[in-house]
Amino acid sequence: MNFELDPGIAELRQKVRAFVEERVVPHEAKIVAEDREGKRETLSRLQEEAKAEGLWVPHLPPAYGGRGLGIMGMCVLFREMGRSPVGAKVFNCDAPNQGNMDLLLGVGTEAMKERYLRPLADGVITSAFCMTEPAPGAGSDPSNLRTRATRDGRDWVITGRKWYSTGGRDASFLIVMARTSDDPKGGATMFLVDRNAPGVEYVRDIPTMSEPLLDHREGELAFHGVRVSDDAVLKGVGDGFRLAQQRLVPARLTHCMRWLGLADRTLSMCKEYLVTRESFGKKLAQHQLIQKKIAHHALGIHAGNLMTFHCASMLEKGLDKESRPYSSMAKLHVARLLCDVLDDAIQMHGALGYSEDVPFSTWYRYARSARIADGPDEVHEVVIARDFFTRGLDLLV
Numbered sequence: 001m002n003f004e005l006d007p008g009i010a011e012l013r014q015k016v017r018a019f020v021e022e023r024v025v026p027h028e029a030k031i032v033a034e035d036r037e038g039k040r041e042t043l044s045r046l047q048e049e050a051k052a053e054g055l056w057v058p059h060l061p062p063a064y065g066g067r068g069l070g071i072m073g074m075c076v077l078f079r080e081m082g083r084s085p086v087g088a089k090v091f092n093c094d095a096p097n098q099g100n101m102d103l104l105l106g107v108g109t110e111a112m113k114e115r116y117l118r119p120l121a122d123g124v125i126t127s128a129f130c131m132t133e134p135a136p137g138a139g140s141d142p143s144n145l146r147t148r149a150t151r152d153g154r155d156w157v158i159t160g161r162k163w164y165s166t167g168g169r170d171a172s173f174l175i176v177m178a179r180t181s182d183d184p185k186g187g188a189t190m191f192l193v194d195r196n197a198p199g200v201e202y203v204r205d206i207p208t209m210s211e212p213l214l215d216h217r218e219g220e221l222a223f224h225g226v227r228v229s230d231d232a233v234l235k236g237v238g239d240g241f242r243l244a245q246q247r248l249v250p251a252r253l254t255h256c257m258r259w260l261g262l263a264d265r266t267l268s269m270c271k272e273y274l275v276t277r278e279s280f281g282k283k284l285a286q287h288q289l290i291q292k293k294i295a296h297h298a299l300g301i302h303a304g305n306l307m308t309f310h311c312a313s314m315l316e317k318g319l320d321k322e323s324r325p326y327s328s329m330a331k332l333h334v335a336r337l338l339c340d341v342l343d344d345a346i347q348m349h350g351a352l353g354y355s356e357d358v359p360f361s362t363w364y365r366y367a368r369s370a371r372i373a374d375g376p377d378e379v380h381e382v383v384i385a386r387d388f389f390t391r392g393l394d395l396l397v
Helices: 007-036 041-052 071-081 097-107 110-122 240-274 288-316 320-349 360-371 377-391
Strands: 127-130 148-152 155-166 173-179 188-194 200-205 218-229
Touching (some): 007 071, 071 240, 097 110, 097 127, 127 155, 155 173, 155 188, 173 240, 188 218, 240 288, 288 320
Parallel strands (some): 127 173
Antiparallel strands (some): 148 155, 155 218, 200 218
16 A cells, blocks of 8 residues: 555645635634624635635636546545645535535536536635435435426426525525435435525524634525426435435545644644643643543544545546445544544643633534534444455455
8 A cells, every 4th residue: 555645636735725824824713703793704705715726626627627536636636635623615615515516517517517507616605505304314324315307298396394504595596405205215316506596585594513714604595396397306216315426425534634633733733732741740732541541632633634545545546336345434433523623632632621711612513523424423323334244344445
């Protein structure tokens, strides 16, 4: 196995790392504060600087302003972007827009790409992915899908309700998963729906444990007989579940890398504090219990890196089906890791860690969703165990 990065990717990684550390991190609080006031001056300026340096949408082909990186290159750069909770947005690589871009690029028609992908890649518009539904609809079990699309002449009529559609309030378009038949495997279809189409109701912003960052407000939407044509069907009728897997497996990896970036930064901030703060006659970093925590999390971050890169290498080889349990391993491990690192960061900083003078409590509230989004821990455990019992796990794949 070759663990060395391509020299071009390694150079880009350093550029993104420097950009995040020198330009994004110092302005995090200002970007969030401006967003609360409905302003985007600092964010827009940094986005223009990212474009000027050739770091904009690097996952997309040059025709859409990117660099045409493979999944491995994406993971490497997204890890650096993730060192700031607002970093991915600066490079137009945030969820759900990045995943929607990749899906449109892969299966969208040329008309769809011009109408939706190009302005999305340019940062002119945003999008949302509408799959999750309130109970008893689709959640961790997608077969519970209740939103329906029925034929009416040449059109489709969509009726149902979605929630946790990230960015749905301000999105220009939505990718909506709806049931088009009762076939357990081919009964779902994805539709492209204009956010302001007749019958689309934005019900509310869902109050959550964490304060929303930028366009990441969780939205609830209702679809009251929304009419779309066959031109709105993504790929083909009945391809919805397959496309969901095609979108979610690499999306889990990009999430993992962002989370690993934030975990790594958190541990670095702990180091700065632990080597200066004295307690019981010596620096905190000299206490064995502290060293145990640091060693545990350093090991966890390294393991997360390897899991994610291993799965990314499988995807680059076209081993999509074989990669699924490994994507579940990475997602399960890294989501838990991020929460654990932040929890211990609060603990190691004591009263300071519990205050808002450091960002750990804010980041923790944001991070806790990682163990639910894109499949809860328990679902990924089932996937891993099922694959183990049916075919075993070949770590040399």
